[in-house]
Amino acid sequence: MAATTRPTRPRLRERYDRRQDAVVRAAARVFAHRGYDQTTIQELAASIDLAAGGIYHYVGSKEQLLELICDQLMGPLLERARVLLAEAAEPDAQLRALVRLWVEHVTEHRDHMLVFQQERHVIERGARWRRIREDRKRFEQMLEGLIAPLHAAGRLGVADERLALAALLGMVNHTAQWYRPRGRLSPAEIADGYVDLLFGAPRAPVDP
Amino acid sequence: MAATTRPTRPRLRERYDRRQDAVVRAAARVFAHRGYDQTTIQELAASIDLAAGGIYHYVGSKEQLLELICDQLMGPLLERARVLLAEAAEPDAQLRALVRLWVEHVTEHRDHMLVFQQERHVIERGARWRRIREDRKRFEQMLEGLIAPLHAAGRLGVADERLALAALLGMVNHTAQWYRPRGRLSPAEIADGYVDLLFGAPRAPVDP
Amino acid sequence: MAATTRPTRPRLRERYDRRQDAVVRAAARVFAHRGYDQTTIQELAASIDLAAGGIYHYVGSKEQLLELICDQLMGPLLERARVLLAEAAEPDAQLRALVRLWVEHVTEHRDHMLVFQQERHVIERGARWRRIREDRKRFEQMLEGLIAPLHAAGRLGVADERLALAALLGMVNHTAQWYRPRGRLSPAEIADGYVDLLFGAPRAPVDP
Amino acid sequence: MAATTRPTRPRLRERYDRRQDAVVRAAARVFAHRGYDQTTIQELAASIDLAAGGIYHYVGSKEQLLELICDQLMGPLLERARVLLAEAAEPDAQLRALVRLWVEHVTEHRDHMLVFQQERHVIERGARWRRIREDRKRFEQMLEGLIAPLHAAGRLGVADERLALAALLGMVNHTAQWYRPRGRLSPAEIADGYVDLLFGAPRAPVDP
DNA sequence: TATGAATGAGCCTTCATTCAT
DNA sequence: CATGAATGAAGGCTCATTCAT
Incomplete structure (x- = not known):
């Protein structure tokens, strides 16, 4: 390779x-x-x-280094995500688990993630990066697959399904830019926070 | 200049x-x-x-070009935001208005935004970029200033105030990467979606 | 180009x-x-x-420089040779004229010629050099076309037609390695010497 | 060494x-x-x-490798040539024999020969290569020594003695570039062809 | 002897920038 | 104002050579 x-x-x-x-x-x-x-x-x-x-x-080459960085980032993430999705569970539980996994991965690979984002313009073009693009696509489709039923069930905090996905992607990816290892929130807490937002949920108990 | x-x-x-x-x-x-x-x-x-x-x-110089791009992006945004905040209004209404303004600005300046994000590592270092960094800081503080009372009032969809801000920043900034001018959603709709998520709100009708 | x-x-x-x-x-x-x-x-x-x-x-690129050197060498040579062959004349006269032309060209482009020979291994391989190889081939075919009838007429100094061509090529090309502008022999004299050798001729008058 | x-x-x-x-x-x-x-x-x-x-x-070193290649080429050639010249024989017979020897050597050491020619510009300069240059010189002098009396006797196909030598060198050296082991002509036949050309001879018997 | 990792000097090439026209 | 030629400082990459194993 x-x-x-x-x-x-x-x-x-x-x-x-x-x-x-x-x-x-x-x-x-x-x-x-x-x-x-x-x-x-x-x-x-x-x-x-x-x-x-x-x-x-x-x-x-220097360029291949970039490629390998992307691989080190996406390879394990996809692998772990696949394992997770293979387990039987409700979509909402799975989404929560997947986001936790994902946020953990992002925080553990902050550098990879930052590079990945900064070099977006490189990765988006040219045959050489097709594989990388597909990896990302694949991951997004996993998310989509979990969000769809939740949307159908009226469980999301926004009307538009795709907007929910985009928002989630934005939140999680952005995490690499502010997360610090010994910060107030653990990756799992951060992930739960994102999912809560997506579900528009936590205030429910507040109501009464 | x-x-x-x-x-x-x-x-x-x-x-x-x-x-x-x-x-x-x-x-x-x-x-x-x-x-x-x-x-x-x-x-x-x-x-x-x-x-x-x-x-x-x-x-x-080429570098100054980058500086000017940042200015073209942040200058008008801050200006309009200031005007908006000067008006008297409830925090939630102001936040919604500000996010609308912001999303509109981002979608209108997608290129500027993408450059701004990609060159993060440049802007984060060096005295030359202090002004730019401060502009961004200033804008984030405006958001913080609106989020704080909402958080205090238990209106947010997440327990952690800062996480809310980070999530919002992530969502909106990421918009530049997927928004297309003649897409299904208008900037305003997108902005509202984000705010809804933040408020964990729209399911309100579900309550009864 | x-x-x-x-x-x-x-x-x-x-x-x-x-x-x-x-x-x-x-x-x-x-x-x-x-x-x-x-x-x-x-x-x-x-x-x-x-x-x-x-x-x-x-x-x-440096490599293109090599290409251009070959072009500067072969282009005018082929051009002038074509003009010459277009004229009506006996093969032996034409061969003599062609060799003169050729030797003159070689002595005028000694540097080009030396480079051409030294970089033989580069030119012999790869699609990029096909055109150059063809140019050389084309010139050799012109010589062949003149030598053939002379051979048929028993005018050559060697039994084998192809050996005659090879010998001629060797003699003329090698000229670049020893010719000096203000030497004893003019290019035309050198060329005539080569042709004489090829014809095995000049001693004829010696016979009686 | x-x-x-x-x-x-x-x-x-x-x-x-x-x-x-x-x-x-x-x-x-x-x-x-x-x-x-x-x-x-x-x-x-x-x-x-x-x-x-x-x-x-x-x-x-790599450069020494080049030196050794030259030695493998010139050493045995000079040796065998010396032996040959030590024998008593007429100049024309000796020249023919020497050219045979030479052509055989060239065809048996085609690769060495090609390297020798291609790296001419290296060998021509610098003290390190003096020995190699002298070897070549020595061999040329042997040829000269045989050609001189033949020229004096009017046996050559060209008026100029040095041109004869140059032509011979050109023909034989060039052989490395086209000779193929199982070709139509044996090295000896090729050599004889060259000598015939030099003598302007073979057709003589044809005359009557 | 042989291996393969490592070095470090050097080369081709690119490109921001300058400047005469 | 604009052009395009020219500069020269780097930077990515190669490769002969060394050396511990």
């Missing part, structure tokens, strides 16, 4: 994979702060204690 | 301002699609039927 | 073409001496009193 | 020499096809089933 030659012997390959992973992770961090284009391969390399050329043992 | 020599005679100055405005607007469009760093001054110039050098009659 | 934007206004275009021509010619000279790969664009630029970047106004 | 540590024990040394020879030979092949500069040590190593580092057990 990588454009560079991956060792064959299991011992070496393992080490190689571990390091590649570290390179990508470091890249996510630096790109998130300095911006993809404004980050030099030299800077990036320095941040991993590697000479500039060393990066290219693990990554074929 | 511009780094280039602005004509003194009113007739010329007017024309100059008009053209500068067009340049900035064009830049917003191209930057939104290709990305700031990935857009060449040449490309930008070509899109306005100008040679590369021509840009520099109206703009001092 | 060039990969760079050529001016539209005739005045400028003329200057542009003249300079591009000069760039290519300079490149031929430097490449011939230092070798294509071992020549830096910087060095090349310096030899024309241009900053490194300046080259790229006239040429799209 | 090699810059790398050559084993002392005869058994090992033999194996070492054999392998070094193979490395050089492989290099000749790859360089001939891809070009010296355009061939990576990695590519070269791969073509001998060796990792990049492995090459350096047998060769001190």
Whole structure:
């Protein structure tokens, strides 16, 4: 999958994979702060204690680095989401669970997420990014699939189904921009807050 | 304010301002699609039927162009928001009005907005961008000022006041990424949807 | 034809073409001496009193420079050869005329020729160089077309027709490597010498 | 002579020499096809089933590899030529024999020859290559020594002695570029063809 | 011996910016 | 005002070479 030659012997390959992973992770961090284009391969390399050329043992190009960051972000998210949806449960419970999962993922991959958002214009164009775009699409469809029945049941806080989805996407994605690890709210609380908003719910008990 | 020599005679100055405005607007469009760093001054110039050098009659540097885009975005928004807040009205009505104003502004300045978001990492750092950062802060404080009493009155759909603000920011800002001019929903409808979500309200009729 | 934007206004275009021509010619000279790969664009630029970047106004890439050198070499040669062959004349006279033309061209374009030969391995491979290869082929076919009847008439100094062609090619092409402008022999004399060898002729008068 | 540590024990040394020879030979092949500069040590190593580092057990540097290729080419040629010239024989017979020897050598070392020609610009400059240049010079002088008396005797097909030498060099060297092992003509036949051309001869017997 | 990771110098190329016309 | 040529500073990437294992 990588454009560079991956060792064959299991011992070496393992080490190689571990390091590649570290390179990508470091890249996510630096790109998130300095911006993809404004980050030099030299800077990036320095941040991993590697000479500039060393990066290219693990990554074929700067652009591929971006690709790998997206993969590290979307791969596990989709995987975990699929597992979750495979379980039998009510749509509202599943949506809540999925949003929790998602917010947790976003907060754990803040850097990846920020890069993903900032480089939107790159990802939206060109055949090379089709896979990434499809991954995102797939995730949105999972959300849609859960929102639809809830909408049909009149459980949503807005009349328009699609607006609900867009709002949810906006809220959760934006989380990467303000969430701080040791903040007042845990990822789960944040997620629940979003879902509550979507359901227009929590005030119900307040009424009487 | 511009780094280039602005004509003194009113007739010329007017024309100059008009053209500068067009340049900035064009830049917003191209930057939104290709990305700031990935857009060449040449490309930008070509899109306005100008040679590369021509840009520099109206703009001092590429970076200043980014600054002007932010100004074109935040200036009028803050201005209109201030006017609105100066009127006497209930917080909930004002919040709804402000969100409408805001969503309208975002949809009318989609390109500006997208650039603003993508270049977050630039704007977040450096003295040069302090003014821009403050503008954004100021706007958020307006929202906060309206949300606080609503929260105190138990009118919000979430327990945490700041989460409400963050959610609102996420929803509205994200709008720039999916809104299409001739879509099903008008900016006002979208704005109302967001506010409804925030209030956890619209299901009110469900009550009895 | 060039990969760079050529001016539209005739005045400028003329200057542009003249300079591009000069760039290519300079490149031929430097490449011939230092070798294509071992020549830096910087060095090349310096030899024309241009900053490194300046080259790229006239040429799209280093590789294209090689292409243009080949064109400058083969284009006029083929053109002049075609004109010559269009005239009515005996094959032996035409061959002699063609070889003269050819040797003159080679000596006038020594640098181009040396580059052409040294970069043989590049030109022999890849779609990009097809046109160049065809040009060379075309010229060889012209020679073949003249040699064939002479061979049939038993006029050649060797039994094998193709060997005659190969020998001729070897002799003439090699000329670029030893010819010096103010040497003992003029290009025409050299050419005649080659043709004499090919005809196995001049000693005829010696016989009696 | 090699810059790398050559084993002392005869058994090992033999194996070492054999392998070094193979490395050089492989290099000749790859360089001939891809070009010296355009061939990576990695590519070269791969073509001998060796990792990049492995090459350096047998060769001190890439440049030395080029030197060794030249040696593998010129060494045996000069040796065999000396032996031949040491025998007593008429100049014309010796020239014919020498050209045969030479053409055979060229066809057997096509790759070496092609590299030698392509890297002309390297070999022509610098103290390091003096020895190689002298080897070539020496060989040319042998040819000259045979051509001179033939010229004096009016046996050549051209008036100019040096032109004859240049033509011969051109023909034979060029052979590497078109000769194919199982072609119509054997190296000896090719050689004889060249000599015939030089003598302007073969048709003589035809006359009567 | 052999391997593959790592280095670091260097090169092609891009591009914001300047300036003579 | 506008143009397009020219500059020159970087930056991504390659690759010969070294070295611990």
